[in-house]
Amino acid sequence: MARATACRSLGIALALALATAACGRDGGDSAPPERGDRAVARVDGRTIWTSDVKREAVAQGLIGAGEPLDPSSDLFRQMMDEVIDQKLLAAEATRRKLDKDPLAQRRLDAARDRVLGDMLVERTVSDAVTESNIRGLYEEQQKLARRSEEIRARQIVVATAADAEQVRKLLGTGASFEALAMERSRDAATRFNGGDLGYFTTDIMPEAYEAALKDAKKGQLIGPIPVEGGFALVRVEDVREEQPIPLDAARPQIVRFLTYDRIRDLLEKLRAKAKVEALIKPEAGAKKPTPPADAPKAPPAAQPQTPAAKGARS
Known part of the structure; x- marks a missing residue:
């Protein structure tokens, strides 16, 4: 419930940002923003597209980023109603000039930074996580893997x-x-x-x-x-x-590795070019942050296979 509330709050913030940006446009939302997009509603002349509704469902964790969402489903109708509510709230907030409040400006800026950052990450990852790169890394690691003898008994x-x-x-x-x-x-x-x-x-x-x-x-x-x-x-x-782990079984780990690797590389390059100054000092004895538990340390195909993975093969 807390996650859904947070997602809705972020959605409202984004809607506010969009509403603010829309003030300088003359109804320029008549063209589909994505190929195959379909208009599903209008709020005071502003179009809501299927992609807007799907994006809200993804933001709330109700579907995955690449999963379809049937426009005739109850979930689609529920998400569309929430997007409509966001548009109405954003429009009313703008009418009351809440978007001019300094605190609102900071929150809108933070939402904009998050959206643009996510878009850059998505584009960077899509360039890295290709079928060619997945197969290439898999084949490279298979060449490096040390295989021993295995027994069926x-x-x-x-x-x-x-x-x-x-x-x-x-x-x-x-x-x-x-x-x-x-x-x-x-x-x-x-x-x-x-x-x-x-x-x-x-x-x-x-x-x-x-x-x-x-x-x-x-x-x-x-x-x-x-x-x-x-x-x-x-x-x-x-x-x-010993038989190699099949590509299909290794694929999720390889995708995760390529994703982490490309994002880490991007951030290292950006930090190297930027002037970043920390204005607070870490407390004495404070532990250094550790990477996420699921962050891969090496390409998965090169890692020793676990007993569970071996037992699954036949």
Whole structure:
């Protein structure tokens, strides 16, 4: 609720800014501001376009920047009513000369700075985050990535070493590993898929598994291995070179990295050219600001993949 209120306040400030700017225009809003734009309402002769309504929905976090908004939907009607209200409030504020108040001028200037800054960032990012750049960074990082061997295996976890030996004997007589896993395994995570662990590199496994599977060969039955909850018999299904993360899976992280990288580069250049003076000094012992938690430190394709990511592959 607080976020929505803040967004509405910003929307009103922007509407005020637009209203102020409009005072010098002679109804120059008859042409669509964007290709394919459609007029959906008029307030005292001023046109409201579908793009205005979508922008309000994005500002309130109700849709993403690139998501469509159906003009026949209830959400569109709600957002259009809010844009109309903003236009009316802005016009009345101008009539009362609130836009001449020094505090209002500062807030309008701040809103203008924010809008122009956001537009510059959007344009800068759109130039950087292209399909060509995404693929280029992905391919570059794949060349640099170090790949180790990965294993696909199945397991049956039982309570005691004696139980494991009994299962081993049954396997020796031709019993199905998958059926025995479903019937006897104590591991709830893998029991009902025939004990399948998927593909993994041994370094992400518990120590006992890592040691036992270090030089494993395809088709080998290993164990019993002492593990949490008992003893495991592990059958190696396949051994192969570690597979790269697919481009589609890496894309969101690459886009985020390119975005941060380009914005950081832009700000560094602007600060280098500008004369910036801090008029207050940091307090003694104050901590330096840290980057956002989701700010990528390096191109994601070059980073070690997590156990969760590996387990998702097959």
